[in-house]
Amino acid sequence: MGRLAERWKTVLDHPILRLEMRRICRKRWWPGRRFFMFYPALLGAALGYGVTLALSDSLGVQLMALVSGVPVGCLVSVVTWFLSFALPWIAPALTAATIARERELGTLDLLRATLLTERSIVLGKLGGCLARLWPGLLALALLSPFQVVWMAGSSLFAIPSSLNVLTMSTGFDALMMDTDFAKWQTWTLVLLLAILIVVAGLLKPWCDLALNAAIGLLVSTLASSSGVAIAASYGVILVVRVTLWLGTSILWPLLALLISTMQAMPEPEVMVVMPALMPLLIVLIESVGAAFLVWGAIWWLKRM
Amino acid sequence: MTAIIETRGLIKRYGRLTAVEELDLVVKSGAVFGFVGPNGAGKTTTMRILATLLRPTAGEAWVAGHSVLKERRDVRRAIGYMPDFFGVYGDMKVWEYLDFFAACYEIPPATRRRLVDDLLELVDLAHRREDYVDALSRGMKQRLCLGRALAHDPQVLILDEPASGLDPRARIEIRELLRELQAMGKTIFVSSHILSEIEEVCTHIGIIEAGRLVATGTLEEMRQRIQAQRVVRVGLTGRDLGELSRAVEEAQAWLTRRPEVVCVEPVTGNGEGDLQVTFAGDDEALARLLSELVGAGFSVTMFREESSDLEDVFMLLTKGIVS
Secondary structure, rough: HHHHHHHHHHHHOOOOHHHHHHHHHHHHOOHHHHHHHHHHHHHHHHHHHHHHEEEEEEEEHHHHHHHOOOOHHHHHHHHHHHHHHHHHHHHHHHHHHHHHHHHOOOOOOHHHHOOOHHHHHHHHHHHHHHHHHHHHHHHHHHHHHHHHHHHHHHHHHHHHHHHHHHHHHHHOOOOOOOOHHHHHHHHHHHHHHHHHHHHHHHHHHHHHHHHHHHHHHHHHOOOOOOOHHHHHHHHHHHHHHHHHHHHHHHHHHHHHHHHHOOOOOOOOOOHHHHHHHHHHHHHHHHHHHHHHHHHHHHHHHHHO | OOEEEEEEEEEEEEEEEEEEEEEEEEEEEOOEEEEEEOOOOOOOHHHHHHOOOOOOOOEEEOOOOOOOOOOHHHHHHEEEEEEEEOOOOOOOOOHHHHHHHHOOOOOOHHHHHHHHHHHHHOOOOOOOOOOHHOOHHHHHHHHHHHHHHOOOOOEEEEEEEOOOOOOOOOHHHHHHHHHHHHOOOOEEEEEEEHHHHHOOOOOOOEEOOOOOOEEEEEHHHHHHHHHEEEEEEEEEEOOHHHHHHHHHHHHHHHHHHOEEEEEEEOOOOOOOOEEEEEEOOOHHHHHHHHHHHHHHHHHEEEEEEOOOHHHHHHHHHHOOOOO
């Protein structure tokens, strides 16, 4: 515990992070104390809503509560959707400008000549950029409980129906067999898929944000001016996004084709699990990619 | 005095361009070493290598006994670096700027406040403590940057053109500050493309051109070089322009044959008809040259030794080499 506190103190005393924080506080565009009053209230409401639904013993009641579209739920969904879209696209504008701007100003050499390691400079700058987005990030984090409830509900609802469609279309009725084992197996699968979908859904905006921010950061260490860095970053992000989208839209049909050529009758579990795993795969690619790009930025700065 | 900066066979190439070529340099501890050369000579590249900001293509360099390639962190701890083109965070207050860099040098928060006050006192900016950096004049920003380089009390200061672009008053202030730092026992490695700018504060001089060190030594040794080669202006006269130009040509040929004369060049532009003679000899030999010149029948109207300073050595040593 003591070591953890010490570590946290070191993070808070990080010079670049402190510099960025000071700038944020000085800009006066942050809403200040109102956030601290508004968000705990929202968090309480969201958690209360989630707990009420979770405690309700009937799935039907839960689904009804969700489907009836409580107006607050709708609003939260819209806000969450907006934040999930906006934050990942704002972040690279900040990260792309960060190191390139230091170079433009002539302050990068001053930083590199100090005892700050390249890793510390890059991570400090990244932290500073994310700190600028803190109202949005906090809102997204606080809306997550709503997201969990909504996604859990919809996936619990969606998966059994897809299993149904599958069993009917294939004529494969093992899942519908009235045995305890089959029921147990089916529901374990359904629960597992629901968890995977919820986890992937929850992580998606954060991973989008991480990947886009990391692309901006890497381009920033390579570019000579912040203008060039921002333009190039958005270009690269667009290419990466299109590639990811194409990759995942082609990957699943290809896999399905492969499976059907290998087996005359694919296992229904495979047919259900595979598409559900796609979002998780994207999230995984994005997070690994982001970590790799940040490492690349550090490496490039060291190599200079 | 032991060597605190040393380079051996240092080479830096950018593609086909060679910025630094086989540079062997030694700076003794406690010295104020003036690193002089024309623009593009390789001064900044050398300094950036010493500050661990650039990796050499070949060769090795040590600062305070630490290799700039293998012990970068130790080197950074030992040096305070001020680049020629440096930016400041204009949106920070003067004290915040120093506090930030003190934190970058891992100085604990408890001692930072006192340190910042001391540094502001040293660079004479205590009265501007609460001002934004953007509000400072260029000279003040230069002093602030020097204060920043001193935050961790380094043994060596690497200052790249600290006086460039400053007005005379600010230049004098920087010079005084360098003297003060020398008195504090710091080794100062300072560059300039104008020798007279740093001549007064330097104990040692190194002249670089096209990436090569063409001369190095103490100020005294460099002055002796001047004594070894003095420049004399010889004025001649004739009845008309034709006779004058003939006389100049003949005198040039006559002087070139003299063993003590290194080179003779006709003066162009203002003072046309005069000759500039580079002479290697003492006063007696110079007097003999004058009497023999007159004895050879030349109508000498002027025979004057040009005042020579380190700038002439610089001009002499760097003449004709283009980077």
